[in-house]
Amino acid sequence: MVYQMKIYKAAIIGLGASGLAVNKIIYGETFNEIIAFENKEVNSRDNFFGFWLADWMKPFEEIIEKKWNKWTIGNSNINVTHISNEKPYCVISFKKWKEYCLETNNKLEIVNEQVIQYLPVKNYFKIITADKKEYYAEKIYDSRSIEEKKGELKQHFLGINIDVADNTFDEQKLTLMHFTQEDNLLHFIYILPFKHNKALVESTVFSKEIFDDSWYRQKIINYLMLNNINNFEEQSIEKGVIPMFFVDEERSENSNVYNIGIRGGACKPSTGYAFSFFIKQIQYLKDSNKNFVNVHNYLEKRMDKMFINFLKNNNENGNSFIKLASNLNGNEFQSFMMGESNLLTKLKVIKSMPKIGFIKEIFS
Numbered sequence: 152m153v154y155q156m157k158i159y160k161a162a163i164i165g166l167g168a169s170g171l172a173v174n175k176i177i178y179g180e181t182f183n184e185i186i187a188f189e190n191k192e193v194n195s196r197d198n199f200f201g202f203w204l205a206d207w208m209k210p211f212e213e214i215i216e217k218k219w220n221k222w223t224i225g226n227s228n229i230n231v232t233h234i235s236n237e238k239p240y241c242v243i244s245f246k247k248w249k250e251y252c253l254e255t256n257n258k259l260e261i262v263n264e265q266v267i268q269y270l271p272v273k274n275y276f277k278i279i280t281a282d283k284k285e286y287y288a289e290k291i292y293d294s295r296s297i298e299e300k301k302g303e304l305k306q307h308f309l310g311i312n313i314d315v316a317d318n319t320f321d322e323q324k325l326t327l328m329h330f331t332q333e334d335n336l337l338h339f340i341y342i343l344p345f346k347h348n349k350a351l352v353e354s355t356v357f358s359k360e361i362f363d364d365s366w367y368r369q370k371i372i373n374y375l376m377l378n379n380i381n382n383f384e385e386q387s388i389e390k391g392v393i394p395m396f397f398v399d400e401e402r403s404e405n406s407n408v409y410n411i412g413i414r415g416g417a418c419k420p421s422t423g424y425a426f427s428f429f430i431k432q433i434q435y436l437k438d439s440n441k442n443f444v445n446v447h448n449y450l451e452k453r454m455d456k457m458f459i460n461f462l463k464n465n466n467e468n469g470n471s472f473i474k475l476a477s478n479l480n481g482n483e484f485q486s487f488m489m490g491e492s493n494l495l496t497k498l499k500v501i502k503s504m505p506k507i508g509f510i511k512e513i514f515s
């Protein structure tokens with residue numbers, strides 16, 4: 152008997168948010184056999200992915216948890232409110248995303264093992280897992296990424312989903328960034344009010360070091376108490392670390408290896424927004440014969456780099472973000488955040504930046 156090894160059409164390494172997107176967007180309407188590897192227990196994962204409703208996100212409207220046309224950016228002295236009726240802020244939960252991305256025509260086999268290595272053999276790849284098994288596929292979609300790099304900033308956060316007394320929150324308006332005044336630390340509270348008595352309240356820091364969970368919890372409690380919310384029932388938490396640097400792996404030399412998600416450079420590092428950008432990346436990859444697409448244009452990347460360097464070298468307390476928000480209207484702000492701003496908006500953004508620090512970064 153001749154042993155015939157099975158060669159899958161594609162292997163997805165990491166069945167997180169972008170790996171799932173590959174299954175749905177690229178292979179969902181095919182009848183291909185795909186294999187995916189995931190080393191963690193993703194069934195217990197849940198979190199909310201926020202984005203503004205840019206045109207390329209419209210195909211996913213049916214799974215949006217909630218939309219807000221109004222958001223605020225501020226601190227204890229000033230609050231800038233933005234409105235966008237055309238492109239509201241939206242969230243999709245990881246659980247819904249997963250369910251949606253697994254409902255496809257293609258045949259997906261999921262292997263709950265860590266991939267140790269893959270290497271090209273003839274016109275396919277051999278994939279080796281931690282239990283020393285071997286699998287074969289024609290293409291690789293790799294989403295493994297690092298959260299930390301020495302000396303680089305990261306966005307780290309912990310959020311609590313809470314139930315509170317009736318009419319505590321204004322469910323029409325989300326708090327995008329409420330900066331608290333910390334010593335030499337950029338910290339803000341992010342609130343998604345799902346209902347008048349239900350919200351996700353998150354404590355977020357931009358810094359090189361991450362903290363114990365208790366630190367973020369205390370900041371959340373302080374904020375709630377300051378707002379006279381003394382009693383709440385905790386439902387669940389979400390936490391994470393997002394790199395605030397440009398990744399090294401973006402493009403693979405092998406034309407059949409696709410680096411996707413944060414690994415593929417989809418994250419906008421100055422903000423930590425990644426979800427909508429890797430969806431755009433995967434939509435582009437579907438229609439391209441290349442293994443790499445640019446989701447952020449040159450000018451936006453340059454501005455991002457300058458802003459991150461500015462944050463790294465200065466003690467920013469949130470005032471630059473508030474100034475930026477006050478110089479833009481809601482539509483301009485969302486267009487900038489989604490990488491779709493026109494030149495005038497970009498000039499307004501540059502004008503909002505602290506002059507000396509920012510100019511120094513241009514020439515650094």
Ligand SMILES: Cc1cc2nc3c(=O)[nH]c(=O)nc-3n(C[C@H](O)[C@H](O)[C@H](O)COP(=O)(O)OP(=O)(O)OC[C@H]3O[C@@H](n4cnc5c(N)ncnc54)[C@H](O)[C@@H]3O)c2cc1C
Nearest residue numbers: 165167168169190198200201265266391412413424425426
């Ligand atoms: C709690 C949280 C909230 C976030 N909120 C937002 C938001 O509101 N808006 C936004 O735009 N972005 C948000 N992000 C950022 C970003 O969208 C997410 O980090 C997103 O999950 C990144 O997708 P990814 O596919 O690149 O990586 P991941 O989702 O991390 O997927 C990579 C997967 O690969 C697996 N893996 C790693 N190594 C191996 C290996 N060797 N073998 C097998 N599997 C492996 C990992 O276990 C993981 O499941 C958030 C991130 C977190 C953590």
